[in-house]
Amino acid sequence: MATVNTLLRDCARRLESVSDSPLLDAKLLLCHAFNCSQTELITRLHDECTPPDVLELYIQRRAAYEPIAYILEKWEFYSLEFAVRPPMLVPRPETEHLVEAVLVHMDDLHADIFEIGTGTGCIAISLAVQAPNASIYASDIRLEAVKLASENANHHKVQITFFAGDLFEAIKMDTTSGLFDVIVSNPPYVENSAWGNLSPTIRNYEDVNALLSGDDGLDCIRRIIRVAPDYLRPGGLLALELGETHWPTVKTLCDQAGLEHCAAHNDLSGLPRILTALKPR
DSSP states (O other): OOBHHHHHHHHHHHTTTTOSOHHHHHHHHHHHHHTOOHHHHHHTTTSBOOOOHHHHHHHHHHHTTOOHHHHHTEEEETTEEEEOOTTSOOOOGGGHHHHHHHHHHOSSTTOEEEEESOTTSHHHHHHHHHOTTSEEEEEESOHHHHHHHHHHHHHTTOOEEEEESSGGGGOOSOOTTOOEEEEEEOOOOBOGGGGGGSOHHHHTTSOGGGTBOSTTSOHHHHHHHHHGGGGEEEEEEEEEEOOTTOHHHHHHHHHHTTOEEEEEEEOTTSOEEEEEEEOOO
């Protein structure tokens, strides 16, 4: 009979052609199959075991490039666990920098915050957990996303007002005076021509409309930057995640929209991935 360690190594080998982290993938799938934590799995490495029947299905799904998060039906973001269902985007580590940029700006933790394109709700919910006195609103064009984000908000016991609709059209309010202290979004920003070069894990499973945004990847970002000043209070923050080559163009768009103090914030790879800009006071 094989040991847990032998099983782990065998599963990792089967995933080498589809994953940059086959050992980690195998470990997560084994934990899911055995219904145990990673710590528990490590303590059992030398134990003999019979593979659970469901493990083979998990390995086959991952070998077909299905995202790990879809198999586990959950994923961690900002040290919180979120339910994830296809085709919603899987929360990514670089987006945590977007949450951090907003929190750094928020001297007043009673701020009004609006997130565009909430998906799983990971950004809005992370902000709500970190700033429980903030009033947070979030929208998504997909009703399924709004439902999933609401479920995640209920799980984390935070109050967020969700809207279904396209960008600012989702808000049914009088915004003539500027309602929000913060507008934040991880919008679609992939160039149409780049679609074929994306990993099958993304291309075959995740929502194309949450990824592609025109010939240069900036169609959605242009719309947000153009309209955001009408929805921000004086001194309010606009924070966006960008594609790694977008910063120079986005800086010009912010200048044209009358935003000031535009800044790029690098991810862990040193790439300018987060934009922050302020509405003049």
